Amino acid sequence: MLKKLRLNFSSLFGLLLLVLSLWAIASQLHQYNYRDILNSLAAIPKSRLSWAIWLTALAYLVMIGYDILGFSYINRSLSWNKIALTNFISSAFSNTIGFALLTGSAIRYRFYSNWGVSAVAIAQVIAFANFTFWLGMFAVAGLIFVINPLTIPTQVHLPFATVRPIGVIFLLLIAIYLLGSILIKQPLTIRDQVFRFPSLPISLAQIAISSLDWILAAAVLYPLLPSNTPLSYLDFLGIYLLGMFAGVVSNIPGGLGVFETVMLLFLSDDKISAAAVLGSLLAYRGIYYFLPLLLAACLLGIYEIRFRAARLKNINKRY
16 A cells, blocks of 8 residues: 555656656746747757667667676576667666656566576666666766756755755765675565675676766767757756756656756857757657667567567467
8 A cells, every 4th residue: 555655756856856757847938939949950950860769879889888787687698689779678668768667677578588597686787777777877977067066047946056965965875885885795675575785896897887877868968959058968967867867867768858848947048049058959869769679679570579489489389
């Protein structure tokens, strides 16, 4: 009953954030019409779109490292091509649809179980991959927020003026995790679940791979921004990470609305119209989210057709 109430509260909270975000976006765009946004989208040079597509391919290639490290962590072997296929499809679906513990986990279980991986091992890989995702966010955002802190807009109404305190907290969490990897050798039992700290090399590899994932994800959007955007990549990276953190915490699929709200607050001004920024964000969503999802859906369909054909063949051989 308690779990059901928590799930309902999380869903309602996410829905509320979505509504507020859409309202904020609408207020930013009230002086523009949809043609302004489409014109801004069409104005993005093809060379920049090409860069964004190649960077997306590289980002999804890096994501395969999550599952490869996960299998190394549990001392289980599986061919890289199977891990790559599973990770790409699960990442594409969970990134776009959201609810990674449901979408990505279900796909991982479907594929890995068919290849003889036990349910316990799959659960460990899933937990490891999801934890790794956050390590990179904390590491990159922590450094950027401390070294080059953003000034938080007054509209956000937070108790601090810059994101530096958030960066300090993130870096402390990373330091605690690394110390745990060095000092804690015995497994920990939390709520009947056994947790074993990875070795220091694996922990460092987690942080490196996930950090590169976040850096590349931001790099996909950066060339799509209006050409007169007066931001270096490092300045933009801090804004991107803050927007993505808000989007992920909101539990809304892909951070839809929440991410756009943060980006509009920081990027649009007298020189750069909100319509131009939103055109860039639409291109980003199309390239980084929907294009991989389309490819993943095709691969999933091919896999299911071949899997069912193989099962029917085996059944016919028996009879």
